[in-house]
Amino acid sequence: MAAMKPRTGDGPMEVAKEGRGLVMRMPVDGGGRLVVEINAAEAAELLECLKGVVPQP
Numbered sequence: 001m002a003a004m005k006p007r008t009g010d011g012p013m014e015v016a017k018e019g020r021g022l023v024m025r026m027p028v029d030g031g032g033r034l035v036v037e038i039n040a041a042e043a044a045e046l047l048e049c050l051k052g053v054v055p056q057p
Contacts, residue, residue, distance in 0.1 A: 010031055011027065011033060013026050013027060021039050023035060024037075
């Protein structure tokens, strides 16, 4: 039987440095949060992708 892990719960979007990586927690529709661990190179690539679709003030 697989170990049951507690849900991360609802909350704001946040990114925290944990160990060598970055842990990103994003709220999702229907409740709960999506938790993704990425490294610095992946975070930089994500930033560049978002700059292409998010309007700049």
